[in-house]
Amino acid sequence: MTTFIRYCFITEMFDQLAGIVRQYQLYFYPDDNSIEMHDNKNKKIFLKRVVNNEVTFKDLYLGSDINVYSRKLKIVEYGDAFTKKVFEENRSSTYAMIKPDAYMNIGKIIDLIINEGKFTISKLKMVKFRQEDAQEFYAEHKGKPFYDGLVNFMSSDLIVGMELISKDAVKAWRDFIGPTNTETAKKSAPRSLRALFGTDGTKNAVHGSDSLQSASRELNFVFGKLRPLAALNNCSCLVIKPHAIQDAGKIIDIVLQEGFEISCMEMFYLDKTKAEEFFEVYKGVLPEYAGIIDHVTTGPIIVMEIRQENVVPALRALCGPHDPEIARALRPNTLRAYFGKDRVKNAVHCTDLPEDGILEVQYFFELLQEK
Numbered sequence: 009m010t011t012f013i014r015y016c017f018i019t020e021m022f023d024q025l026a027g028i029v030r031q032y033q034l035y036f037y038p039d040d041n042s043i044e045m046h047d048n049k050n051k052k053i054f055l056k057r058v059v060n061n062e063v064t065f066k067d068l069y070l071g072s073d074i075n076v077y078s079r080k081l082k083i084v085e086y087g088d089a090f091t092k093k094v095f096e097e098n099r100s101s102t103y104a105m106i107k108p109d110a111y112m113n114i115g116k117i118i119d120l121i122i123n124e125g126k127f128t129i130s131k132l133k134m135v136k137f138r139q140e141d142a143q144e145f146y147a148e149h150k151g152k153p154f155y156d157g158l159v160n161f162m163s164s165d166l167i168v169g170m171e172l173i174s175k176d177a178v179k180a181w182r183d184f185i186g187p188t189n190t191e192t193a194k195k196s197a198p199r200s201l202r203a204l205f206g207t208d209g210t211k212n213a214v215h216g217s218d219s220l221q222s223a224s225r226e227l228n229f230v231f232g233k234l235r236p237l238a239a240l241n242n243c244s245c246l247v248i249k250p251h252a253i254q255d256a257g258k259i260i261d262i263v264l265q266e267g268f269e270i271s272c273m274e275m276f277y278l279d280k281t282k283a284e285e286f287f288e289v290y291k292g293v294l295p296e297y298a299g300i301i302d303h304v305t306t307g308p309i310i311v312m313e314i315r316q317e318n319v320v321p322a323l324r325a326l327c328g329p330h331d332p333e334i335a336r337a338l339r340p341n342t343l344r345a346y347f348g349k350d351r352v353k354n355a356v357h358c359t360d361l362p363e364d365g366i367l368e369v370q371y372f373f374e375l376l377q378e379k
């Protein structure tokens with residue numbers, strides 16, 4: 009008899025033909041990275057066990073959108089007690105935040121989070137705290153000598169809030185950012201984020217929840233209550249596609265270092281309807297339209313409002329030719345040359361026409377906010 013580990017999740021898939029949501033049990037076998045699916049209602053096998061390279065261990069967490077043979081599934085629940093136990097221990101979440109003093113280092117910090125810390129970013133949102141938001145967020149410190157300075161600092165400019173997923177996320181992220189005081193961090197944890205990007209005792213670049221309870225409260229506060237605010241003038245829209253999320257930090261860093269302003273940013277998960285709505289003008293125009301719709305629904309995307317003089321042509325120039333092969337030959341110093349794979353997976357989408365800049369930004373930062 010062979011023993012094997014098998015995890016079980018309850019997933020949901022929207023059946024477009026029938027217009028209903030169907031539930032499936034998804035089994036994942038980590039030994040050979042294989043999956044199997046059963047219809048949750050009639051318990052019949054829907055997909056026989058098959059080795060796959062689309063769903064991996066790091067895609068398995070509650071709320072995750074996964075892609076199985078072009079079908080989009082959402083993990084809504086653990087399917088058994090064993091899976092719940094293992095995943096609750098291994099895949100916890102915490103709230104992380106890049107503070108106003110680290111605006112120019114947002115890209116570098118995100119790159120370290122993903123590629124050095126090996127955290128998964130499952131939510132991301134750039135917002136500005138009002139005074140009262142900062143007061144509420146740091147209510148535990150009310151009355152302390154540094155409280156007023158902290159509230160003023162935290163409401164002085166944009167912050168980036170993130171939900172990070174990893175094993176023992178609260179502790180892992182606190183270790184990664186280092187001691188509160190930047191000077192102390194430089195001495196005792198020189199590779200920590202606060203040592204690398206902080207300024208002093210208050211301006212220390214990043215925040216991390218100090219317990220699971222704080223994490224839950226802070227995540228609800230930022231992701232449940234606060235809204236991004238787009239400027240909606242002199243703007244263009246930049247979208248980092250799912251395959252390039254691994255390089256999101258590097259892309260954001262180049263955008264900032266090239267002198268563009270990121271005035272709004274959020275991570276979205278598009279379903280087919282939303283993707284078709286946003287990319288509507290390319291239907292029948294771009295031969296790879298169907299491929300693009302398919303790709304942008306396979307995982308998270310990061311959308312930004314970008315501002316500068318003459319921003320639409322300037323950002324297009326930074327993105328480079330649509331086809332990464334052509335970009336590498338003709339415009340090697342562009343985002344698509346660096347990070348693109350093919351005409352569908354070409355790293356980024358950016359606004360084409362100056363008159364569409366505001367409209368594209370509005371789609372994400374007004375229309376989708378209301379849903």
Ligand code: RTP
Binds near residue numbers: 149209211212216217
């Ligand atoms: P955080 O909450 O921001 O992740 O930081 P922490 O847990 O390491 O430190 P905490 O004691 O919660 O302090 C919250 C933030 O207040 C500012 N602070 N300034 N000048 C000072 O003496 C002082 N002490 C704390 C820092 O921005 C600190 O991160």
Ligand code: MG
Binds near residue numbers: 216218
């Ligand atoms: Mg704290």
